[in-house]
Amino acid sequence: MNITHKAAVSCLLLGLTLADPHTASAQKKNRQTTTKAPKAEAAIREADIKRDLYVLADDKYRGREGGTLDELRASAWIAEQMRSIGLEPAGDDGTYFQFFSLQRTRLTPVSTLRIGSHQLRPNHDAVIVAPTNASITAPLVFVGTATPAEVGKVDVKGKAVALQISGAPTDGISYRRYLFAKLRDQAAELTKAGAVAVVFVSDDKAQAIYDHWSHIFERGRYGLPGDANVQVPADQAPVVWLPADALSWARQAGQQFSTNLKVETFAYPSVNIVARMPGTDAQLKKEYVLFSTHQDHDGARAPVAGDSIYNGADDNATGCAALLAIMRAFKQQPARRSALFVYHGAEERGLLGSRYYSANPTVPQESIVVVLNAEMMGRNDPDSAALLGSTPPHRNSQDLVDIALAANQAGPRFKLDIEWDKPTHPEGWYFRSDHLPYARLGIPAVMYTSLLHVDYHTPKDEASRIDYAKLTKMTQWMYLTGWQVANRDQRPAREAGFKLER
Ligand SMILES: [Zn+2]
Structure with a gap:
Protein backbone atom coordinates (compact mmCIF):
# COMPACT_ATOMS: atom_id res chain seq x y z
CA MET A 1 0.00 0.00 0.00
CA THR A 105 23.46 -4.24 35.62
CA ARG A 106 24.77 -7.75 34.95
CA LEU A 107 25.77 -11.02 36.52
CA THR A 108 29.34 -11.08 37.82
CA PRO A 109 31.74 -13.54 36.19
CA VAL A 110 31.97 -15.53 39.45
CA SER A 111 28.33 -16.65 39.07
CA THR A 112 27.93 -20.41 38.60
CA LEU A 113 25.30 -22.84 37.29
CA ARG A 114 25.31 -26.62 37.30
CA ILE A 115 22.61 -28.98 36.05
CA GLY A 116 23.36 -32.68 36.61
CA SER A 117 26.89 -33.20 35.32
CA HIS A 118 26.78 -30.04 33.14
CA GLN A 119 28.76 -27.07 34.40
CA LEU A 120 27.35 -24.07 32.51
CA ARG A 121 28.69 -20.51 32.34
CA PRO A 122 25.73 -18.22 33.17
CA ASN A 123 24.77 -16.01 30.21
CA HIS A 124 27.23 -17.87 28.04
CA ASP A 125 26.12 -21.50 27.88
CA ALA A 126 22.74 -20.68 29.42
CA VAL A 127 20.77 -17.44 29.60
CA ILE A 128 19.71 -16.13 33.00
CA VAL A 129 16.51 -14.36 32.00
CA ALA A 130 16.36 -11.86 34.89
CA PRO A 131 19.45 -10.84 36.88
CA THR A 132 19.05 -11.87 40.51
CA ASN A 133 21.16 -12.73 43.53
CA ALA A 134 20.42 -16.36 44.36
CA SER A 135 22.06 -19.39 45.92
CA ILE A 136 20.02 -22.54 45.32
CA THR A 137 20.47 -26.30 45.25
CA ALA A 138 17.37 -28.37 44.48
CA PRO A 139 16.24 -31.53 42.68
CA LEU A 140 15.33 -31.02 39.00
CA VAL A 141 12.01 -32.26 37.57
CA PHE A 142 11.13 -32.19 33.86
CA VAL A 143 7.47 -31.49 33.05
CA GLY A 144 7.40 -31.73 29.21
CA THR A 145 5.79 -28.60 27.77
CA ALA A 146 4.16 -27.88 31.15
CA THR A 147 0.56 -28.41 30.16
CA PRO A 148 -1.75 -28.35 33.21
CA ALA A 149 -1.97 -32.17 33.01
CA GLU A 150 1.81 -32.57 32.97
CA VAL A 151 2.35 -30.08 35.82
CA GLY A 152 -0.54 -31.64 37.79
CA LYS A 153 1.29 -34.97 37.96
CA VAL A 154 4.29 -33.50 39.82
CA ASP A 155 4.78 -31.76 43.14
CA VAL A 156 6.88 -28.76 42.03
CA LYS A 157 7.30 -27.36 45.54
CA GLY A 158 10.98 -26.86 46.43
CA LYS A 159 12.07 -28.17 42.98
CA ALA A 160 13.82 -26.69 39.99
CA VAL A 161 11.29 -27.23 37.18
CA ALA A 162 12.51 -27.85 33.62
CA LEU A 163 10.20 -27.62 30.61
CA GLN A 164 10.35 -27.33 26.85
CA ILE A 165 9.17 -24.09 25.24
CA SER A 166 6.18 -24.63 22.91
CA GLY A 167 3.51 -22.80 20.98
CA ALA A 168 3.28 -19.75 18.74
CA PRO A 169 1.42 -16.44 18.90
CA THR A 170 -2.23 -16.45 17.86
CA ASP A 171 -2.91 -12.72 18.27
CA GLY A 172 -0.67 -11.10 15.62
CA ILE A 173 2.26 -10.17 17.88
CA SER A 174 5.77 -11.16 16.81
CA TYR A 175 7.13 -14.53 17.91
CA ARG A 176 9.86 -12.75 19.91
CA ARG A 177 7.33 -10.81 21.96
CA TYR A 178 5.25 -13.95 22.43
CA LEU A 179 8.31 -15.86 23.63
CA PHE A 180 9.47 -13.26 26.13
CA ALA A 181 5.94 -12.96 27.55
CA LYS A 182 5.82 -16.75 27.83
CA LEU A 183 9.17 -16.94 29.65
CA ARG A 184 7.92 -14.33 32.10
CA ASP A 185 4.38 -15.63 32.63
CA GLN A 186 5.10 -19.36 32.76
CA ALA A 187 8.00 -18.79 35.19
CA ALA A 188 5.72 -16.68 37.41
CA GLU A 189 3.08 -19.42 37.43
CA LEU A 190 5.53 -22.15 38.34
CA THR A 191 7.24 -20.16 41.09
CA LYS A 192 3.80 -19.30 42.48
CA ALA A 193 3.18 -23.04 42.68
CA GLY A 194 6.38 -23.41 44.73
CA ALA A 195 9.18 -23.97 42.18
CA VAL A 196 12.53 -22.51 43.40
CA ALA A 197 13.96 -22.22 39.87
CA VAL A 198 12.61 -22.59 36.32
CA VAL A 199 14.63 -23.99 33.40
CA PHE A 200 13.30 -23.44 29.86
CA VAL A 201 14.66 -25.49 26.96
CA SER A 202 14.29 -23.99 23.45
CA ASP A 203 12.25 -25.64 20.72
CA ASP A 204 13.36 -24.87 17.13
CA LYS A 205 11.50 -21.56 16.96
CA ALA A 206 12.82 -20.36 20.32
CA GLN A 207 16.33 -21.45 19.30
CA ALA A 208 16.35 -18.90 16.46
CA ILE A 209 15.64 -16.14 19.01
CA TYR A 210 18.15 -17.64 21.46
CA ASP A 211 20.93 -17.46 18.85
CA HIS A 212 20.55 -13.70 18.60
CA TRP A 213 19.36 -12.72 22.07
CA SER A 214 21.77 -14.75 24.17
CA HIS A 215 24.44 -12.15 23.28
CA ILE A 216 22.17 -9.39 24.51
CA PHE A 217 21.48 -11.14 27.82
CA GLU A 218 25.20 -11.76 28.17
CA ARG A 219 25.82 -8.00 28.23
CA GLY A 220 23.23 -7.42 30.92
CA ARG A 221 20.74 -4.59 31.22
CA TYR A 222 21.32 -0.94 30.40
CA GLY A 223 19.43 2.16 31.42
CA LEU A 224 19.82 5.66 32.74
CA PRO A 225 20.68 5.80 36.46
CA GLY A 226 17.45 5.38 38.42
CA ASP A 227 15.66 3.34 35.73
CA ALA A 228 13.70 0.40 37.15
CA ASN A 229 15.28 -2.16 34.79
CA VAL A 230 18.82 -1.54 36.11
CA GLN A 231 17.95 -1.74 39.81
CA VAL A 232 19.26 -4.91 41.43
CA PRO A 233 16.00 -6.78 41.93
CA ALA A 234 14.88 -8.33 45.18
CA ASP A 235 16.00 -11.96 45.34
CA GLN A 236 13.77 -14.10 43.15
CA ALA A 237 13.68 -17.59 41.72
CA PRO A 238 16.28 -17.89 38.93
CA VAL A 239 14.87 -18.35 35.42
CA VAL A 240 17.27 -20.19 33.09
CA TRP A 241 16.90 -20.52 29.28
CA LEU A 242 18.81 -23.31 27.54
CA PRO A 243 19.52 -23.96 23.86
CA ALA A 244 17.55 -26.70 22.07
CA ASP A 245 20.42 -29.21 22.12
CA ALA A 246 20.17 -29.35 25.95
CA LEU A 247 16.83 -31.18 25.75
CA SER A 248 18.35 -34.67 25.62
CA TRP A 249 20.07 -34.26 29.00
CA ALA A 250 17.79 -31.71 30.69
CA ARG A 251 14.84 -34.12 30.56
CA GLN A 252 16.66 -36.94 32.40
CA ALA A 253 15.32 -37.88 35.83
CA GLY A 254 17.25 -37.73 39.10
CA GLN A 255 19.45 -34.67 38.46
CA GLN A 256 20.41 -31.83 40.79
CA PHE A 257 20.14 -28.14 39.93
CA SER A 258 22.65 -25.86 41.62
CA THR A 259 23.36 -22.17 41.10
CA ASN A 260 25.05 -19.23 42.76
CA LEU A 261 24.24 -15.93 41.05
CA LYS A 262 25.67 -12.50 41.94
CA VAL A 263 24.55 -9.22 40.34
CA GLU A 264 26.64 -6.07 39.96
CA THR A 265 25.64 -2.60 38.78
CA PHE A 266 27.88 0.28 37.69
ZN1 LIG B 1 19.26 2.21 14.78
Missing part, protein backbone atom coordinates in the same frame (compact mmCIF):
# COMPACT_ATOMS: atom_id res chain seq x y z
CA ASN A 2 1.30 3.46 -0.69
CA ILE A 3 0.35 6.88 0.49
CA THR A 4 -0.07 8.84 -2.73
CA HIS A 5 -3.71 9.77 -2.04
CA LYS A 6 -2.55 11.34 1.22
CA ALA A 7 0.17 13.26 -0.53
CA ALA A 8 -2.49 14.63 -2.86
CA VAL A 9 -4.52 15.81 0.11
CA SER A 10 -1.48 17.51 1.58
CA CYS A 11 -0.78 19.30 -1.72
CA LEU A 12 -4.28 20.76 -1.40
CA LEU A 13 -3.60 21.84 2.15
CA LEU A 14 -0.47 23.62 1.03
CA GLY A 15 -2.43 25.53 -1.61
CA LEU A 16 -1.16 23.58 -4.62
CA THR A 17 -3.55 22.41 -7.30
CA LEU A 18 -3.95 18.71 -7.87
CA ALA A 19 -4.13 19.01 -11.66
CA ASP A 20 -0.64 20.42 -11.97
CA PRO A 21 1.17 21.04 -8.74
CA HIS A 22 4.29 22.33 -10.48
CA THR A 23 2.90 25.26 -12.49
CA ALA A 24 4.10 28.79 -11.86
CA SER A 25 0.69 29.83 -10.54
CA ALA A 26 0.71 26.95 -8.09
CA GLN A 27 4.14 28.03 -6.94
CA LYS A 28 2.88 31.58 -6.47
CA LYS A 29 -0.16 30.51 -4.46
CA ASN A 30 2.11 28.39 -2.40
CA ARG A 31 4.46 31.19 -1.46
CA GLN A 32 2.70 31.98 1.82
CA THR A 33 3.50 28.60 3.31
CA THR A 34 6.64 27.48 1.53
CA THR A 35 9.72 29.04 -0.01
CA LYS A 36 11.20 27.86 -3.27
CA ALA A 37 13.68 25.04 -3.53
CA PRO A 38 16.88 26.03 -1.73
CA LYS A 39 20.01 26.58 -3.81
CA ALA A 40 22.03 24.63 -1.29
CA GLU A 41 20.23 21.35 -2.05
CA ALA A 42 23.15 20.71 -4.42
CA ALA A 43 25.44 20.64 -1.36
CA ILE A 44 23.97 17.23 -0.54
CA ARG A 45 26.27 15.01 -2.56
CA GLU A 46 26.27 11.24 -2.87
CA ALA A 47 30.09 11.16 -2.96
CA ASP A 48 30.35 12.89 0.47
CA ILE A 49 27.71 10.66 2.00
CA LYS A 50 29.40 7.52 0.72
CA ARG A 51 32.86 8.63 1.92
CA ASP A 52 31.59 9.51 5.43
CA LEU A 53 29.60 6.31 5.74
CA TYR A 54 32.61 4.16 4.84
CA VAL A 55 34.60 5.84 7.62
CA LEU A 56 32.00 5.26 10.34
CA ALA A 57 31.18 1.70 9.29
CA ASP A 58 34.84 0.74 9.07
CA ASP A 59 36.14 -2.10 11.24
CA LYS A 60 38.41 0.39 13.02
CA TYR A 61 35.41 1.65 15.03
CA ARG A 62 34.56 -1.95 15.96
CA GLY A 63 30.79 -1.45 15.74
CA ARG A 64 30.62 1.72 17.93
CA GLU A 65 29.03 0.06 20.94
CA GLY A 66 27.34 2.49 23.36
CA GLY A 67 29.42 3.10 26.50
CA THR A 68 32.71 1.91 24.96
CA LEU A 69 35.84 3.64 23.68
CA ASP A 70 34.71 2.67 20.18
CA GLU A 71 31.59 4.82 20.51
CA LEU A 72 33.66 7.66 21.97
CA ARG A 73 36.23 7.50 19.17
CA ALA A 74 33.54 7.54 16.48
CA SER A 75 31.87 10.44 18.33
CA ALA A 76 35.13 12.43 18.35
CA TRP A 77 35.40 11.87 14.59
CA ILE A 78 31.83 13.17 14.07
CA ALA A 79 32.56 16.27 16.18
CA GLU A 80 35.65 16.95 14.04
CA GLN A 81 33.47 16.86 10.91
CA MET A 82 31.04 19.33 12.51
CA ARG A 83 33.94 21.66 13.25
CA SER A 84 35.41 21.42 9.77
CA ILE A 85 32.00 22.02 8.15
CA GLY A 86 31.83 25.17 10.26
CA LEU A 87 28.98 24.52 12.69
CA GLU A 88 28.96 25.92 16.23
CA PRO A 89 29.35 23.56 19.16
CA ALA A 90 26.01 23.24 21.02
CA GLY A 91 26.76 20.59 23.65
CA ASP A 92 27.88 21.29 27.21
CA ASP A 93 30.49 23.91 28.22
CA GLY A 94 31.07 25.20 24.71
CA THR A 95 31.89 21.75 23.31
CA TYR A 96 30.20 19.48 20.77
CA PHE A 97 29.63 16.90 23.53
CA GLN A 98 27.00 16.15 26.11
CA PHE A 99 28.26 13.29 28.27
CA PHE A 100 25.81 11.22 30.30
CA SER A 101 25.99 8.09 32.42
CA LEU A 102 24.82 4.65 31.39
CA GLN A 103 23.86 2.34 34.22
CA ARG A 104 24.65 -1.32 33.53
CA ALA A 267 27.87 3.46 35.59
CA TYR A 268 30.07 4.59 32.73
CA PRO A 269 29.92 7.29 30.03
CA SER A 270 28.15 7.62 26.71
CA VAL A 271 27.81 10.86 24.77
CA ASN A 272 25.48 12.93 22.59
CA ILE A 273 27.12 15.11 19.93
CA VAL A 274 25.46 18.46 19.28
CA ALA A 275 26.06 21.25 16.75
CA ARG A 276 24.14 24.34 15.66
CA MET A 277 23.80 26.41 12.48
CA PRO A 278 22.28 29.73 13.58
CA GLY A 279 19.25 31.05 11.70
CA THR A 280 19.11 34.39 9.89
CA ASP A 281 15.93 35.85 11.41
CA ALA A 282 16.46 37.90 14.59
CA GLN A 283 13.46 36.32 16.33
CA LEU A 284 13.06 32.91 14.65
CA LYS A 285 16.74 32.02 15.16
CA LYS A 286 15.83 31.34 18.80
CA GLU A 287 13.87 28.31 17.55
CA TYR A 288 15.39 25.05 16.33
CA VAL A 289 14.68 22.43 13.72
CA LEU A 290 16.30 19.40 15.34
CA PHE A 291 17.87 16.81 13.01
CA SER A 292 18.33 13.59 14.97
CA THR A 293 20.23 10.34 14.54
CA HIS A 294 22.34 7.86 16.56
CA GLN A 295 26.01 7.06 16.16
CA ASP A 296 26.24 3.83 18.19
CA HIS A 297 25.69 0.25 17.09
CA ASP A 298 26.13 -3.23 18.57
CA GLY A 299 29.93 -3.52 18.85
CA ALA A 300 31.92 -6.73 18.47
CA ARG A 301 30.15 -9.97 19.38
CA ALA A 302 30.17 -13.70 18.74
CA PRO A 303 31.28 -14.19 15.12
CA VAL A 304 28.81 -14.98 12.35
CA ALA A 305 30.55 -16.68 9.40
CA GLY A 306 33.91 -15.53 10.75
CA ASP A 307 32.99 -11.85 11.16
CA SER A 308 32.59 -10.51 14.70
CA ILE A 309 32.18 -6.77 13.98
CA TYR A 310 28.65 -5.44 13.78
CA ASN A 311 29.49 -2.45 11.57
CA GLY A 312 26.02 -0.90 11.61
CA ALA A 313 26.36 0.62 8.14
CA ASP A 314 22.63 1.00 7.60
CA ASP A 315 22.03 1.14 11.38
CA ASN A 316 22.96 3.91 11.68
CA ALA A 317 25.98 5.19 9.76
CA THR A 318 23.38 6.13 7.10
CA GLY A 319 21.76 8.60 9.50
CA CYS A 320 25.17 9.93 10.60
CA ALA A 321 26.37 10.56 7.04
CA ALA A 322 23.00 12.09 6.09
CA LEU A 323 23.16 14.65 8.89
CA LEU A 324 26.70 15.70 7.91
CA ALA A 325 25.44 16.35 4.37
CA ILE A 326 22.47 18.36 5.70
CA MET A 327 24.90 20.44 7.81
CA ARG A 328 26.86 21.37 4.68
CA ALA A 329 23.64 22.56 3.02
CA PHE A 330 22.57 24.67 6.03
CA LYS A 331 26.09 26.12 6.34
CA GLN A 332 26.00 27.17 2.69
CA GLN A 333 22.49 28.62 2.96
CA PRO A 334 21.18 29.17 6.49
CA ALA A 335 17.42 29.27 7.07
CA ARG A 336 15.39 31.72 9.16
CA ARG A 337 15.22 29.34 12.12
CA SER A 338 18.34 27.68 13.50
CA ALA A 339 19.20 24.07 12.67
CA LEU A 340 20.29 21.79 15.52
CA PHE A 341 22.03 18.48 14.87
CA VAL A 342 21.94 15.88 17.64
CA TYR A 343 23.70 12.51 17.37
CA HIS A 344 22.39 10.37 20.21
CA GLY A 345 24.64 7.90 22.01
CA ALA A 346 23.60 4.45 23.24
CA GLU A 347 20.40 4.26 21.16
CA GLU A 348 20.87 0.51 20.80
CA ARG A 349 21.01 0.17 24.60
CA GLY A 350 17.44 1.54 24.87
CA LEU A 351 17.18 5.05 23.33
CA LEU A 352 19.32 6.29 26.22
CA GLY A 353 20.94 9.30 24.52
CA SER A 354 17.64 10.65 23.24
CA ARG A 355 15.92 10.05 26.55
CA TYR A 356 18.72 11.98 28.22
CA TYR A 357 18.91 14.84 25.71
CA SER A 358 15.14 15.35 25.50
CA ALA A 359 15.03 15.64 29.30
CA ASN A 360 18.22 17.77 29.49
CA PRO A 361 18.37 19.69 26.21
CA THR A 362 21.20 22.19 25.66
CA VAL A 363 18.65 24.62 24.15
CA PRO A 364 15.29 25.44 25.83
CA GLN A 365 12.92 22.52 25.30
CA GLU A 366 10.14 24.86 24.05
CA SER A 367 12.51 26.16 21.37
CA ILE A 368 12.63 22.76 19.62
CA VAL A 369 10.09 23.19 16.84
CA VAL A 370 10.28 19.70 15.30
CA VAL A 371 12.43 16.56 15.43
CA LEU A 372 13.36 14.90 12.13
CA ASN A 373 14.96 11.56 12.94
CA ALA A 374 17.15 9.55 10.54
CA GLU A 375 17.15 5.79 11.22
CA MET A 376 18.37 3.20 8.69
CA MET A 377 17.89 4.91 5.34
CA GLY A 378 19.92 2.98 2.78
CA ARG A 379 18.41 -0.42 2.05
CA ASN A 380 15.47 -2.19 0.41
CA ASP A 381 13.58 -1.16 -2.74
CA PRO A 382 15.19 1.95 -4.31
CA ASP A 383 11.84 3.67 -4.83
CA SER A 384 10.14 3.13 -1.48
CA ALA A 385 10.60 4.41 2.04
CA ALA A 386 8.58 5.16 5.15
CA LEU A 387 7.71 8.14 7.31
CA LEU A 388 6.93 6.91 10.81
CA GLY A 389 4.70 9.18 12.85
CA SER A 390 2.56 9.97 9.81
CA THR A 391 -0.69 8.27 10.86
CA PRO A 392 -2.68 8.17 14.12
CA PRO A 393 -2.02 7.29 16.85
CA HIS A 394 1.66 8.02 16.07
CA ARG A 395 1.08 11.33 14.27
CA ASN A 396 1.56 14.26 16.64
CA SER A 397 1.56 17.07 14.07
CA GLN A 398 -0.54 17.02 10.90
CA ASP A 399 1.31 20.20 9.84
CA LEU A 400 4.70 18.51 10.01
CA VAL A 401 3.46 15.40 8.21
CA ASP A 402 1.97 17.56 5.44
CA ILE A 403 5.27 19.38 4.99
CA ALA A 404 7.21 16.10 4.90
CA LEU A 405 4.81 14.56 2.36
CA ALA A 406 4.97 17.66 0.18
CA ALA A 407 8.78 17.57 0.40
CA ASN A 408 8.68 13.97 -0.80
CA GLN A 409 6.51 15.01 -3.75
CA ALA A 410 8.78 17.97 -4.55
CA GLY A 411 11.91 15.82 -4.18
CA PRO A 412 12.48 12.07 -4.31
CA ARG A 413 8.84 10.95 -4.77
CA PHE A 414 9.25 7.74 -2.81
CA LYS A 415 6.32 5.36 -2.64
CA LEU A 416 5.61 5.51 1.07
CA ASP A 417 4.81 2.42 3.08
CA ILE A 418 2.17 3.01 5.76
CA GLU A 419 1.87 -0.54 7.11
CA TRP A 420 4.88 -0.16 9.41
CA ASP A 421 3.38 2.89 11.12
CA LYS A 422 0.27 1.01 12.21
CA PRO A 423 -0.12 0.06 15.87
CA THR A 424 -1.00 -3.46 14.71
CA HIS A 425 2.34 -3.97 12.91
CA PRO A 426 4.21 -6.77 14.73
CA GLU A 427 7.59 -4.98 14.73
CA GLY A 428 6.40 -1.90 16.63
CA TRP A 429 8.90 0.09 14.53
CA TYR A 430 7.68 3.50 15.68
CA PHE A 431 8.85 2.74 19.22
CA ARG A 432 12.39 1.79 18.25
CA SER A 433 14.22 5.03 17.51
CA ASP A 434 15.20 8.41 18.88
CA HIS A 435 12.20 10.53 17.86
CA LEU A 436 10.14 8.66 20.48
CA PRO A 437 11.26 10.46 23.68
CA TYR A 438 10.63 13.83 21.95
CA ALA A 439 7.20 12.75 20.71
CA ARG A 440 6.30 11.70 24.25
CA LEU A 441 7.04 15.30 25.30
CA GLY A 442 4.63 16.54 22.62
CA ILE A 443 7.30 17.85 20.24
CA PRO A 444 6.25 17.27 16.58
CA ALA A 445 8.43 14.35 15.47
CA VAL A 446 8.80 11.98 12.52
CA MET A 447 11.25 9.24 11.55
CA TYR A 448 12.70 8.71 8.07
CA THR A 449 13.57 5.08 7.36
CA SER A 450 13.91 2.44 4.67
CA LEU A 451 12.85 -0.22 7.23
CA LEU A 452 14.22 -3.61 8.28
CA HIS A 453 16.19 -6.10 6.17
CA VAL A 454 17.86 -9.49 6.58
CA ASP A 455 21.24 -8.00 7.58
CA TYR A 456 19.73 -5.96 10.44
CA HIS A 457 21.83 -6.34 13.61
CA THR A 458 24.22 -8.81 12.02
CA PRO A 459 27.88 -8.43 10.94
CA LYS A 460 26.56 -8.26 7.36
CA ASP A 461 25.21 -4.73 7.80
CA GLU A 462 28.23 -3.37 5.92
CA ALA A 463 28.98 -0.28 3.85
CA SER A 464 29.20 -2.30 0.62
CA ARG A 465 25.50 -3.20 0.94
CA ILE A 466 24.15 0.36 1.07
CA ASP A 467 22.20 1.92 -1.82
CA TYR A 468 23.93 5.33 -1.91
CA ALA A 469 21.63 6.86 -4.53
CA LYS A 470 18.65 6.04 -2.33
CA LEU A 471 20.38 7.28 0.81
CA THR A 472 21.13 10.57 -0.94
CA LYS A 473 17.46 10.94 -1.87
CA MET A 474 16.41 10.17 1.72
CA THR A 475 18.85 12.87 2.89
CA GLN A 476 17.41 15.39 0.42
CA TRP A 477 13.92 14.57 1.62
CA MET A 478 14.85 15.24 5.25
CA TYR A 479 16.66 18.42 4.26
CA LEU A 480 13.74 19.76 2.20
CA THR A 481 11.36 19.06 5.10
CA GLY A 482 13.64 20.82 7.57
CA TRP A 483 14.21 23.73 5.19
CA GLN A 484 10.46 24.33 4.84
CA VAL A 485 9.87 24.12 8.60
CA ALA A 486 12.81 26.43 9.27
CA ASN A 487 11.49 29.16 6.95
CA ARG A 488 7.75 29.22 7.66
CA ASP A 489 6.27 32.03 9.73
CA GLN A 490 4.50 29.62 12.07
CA ARG A 491 5.92 26.56 13.75
CA PRO A 492 4.01 23.32 12.97
CA ALA A 493 1.00 22.89 15.26
CA ARG A 494 0.83 20.02 17.71
CA GLU A 495 -2.03 17.56 17.31
CA ALA A 496 -4.63 17.93 20.06
CA GLY A 497 -5.29 14.72 21.97
CA PHE A 498 -2.12 12.95 20.76
CA LYS A 499 -1.77 9.73 22.74
CA LEU A 500 0.45 6.76 21.86
CA GLU A 501 -0.94 3.26 22.29
CA ARG A 502 1.88 2.32 24.68
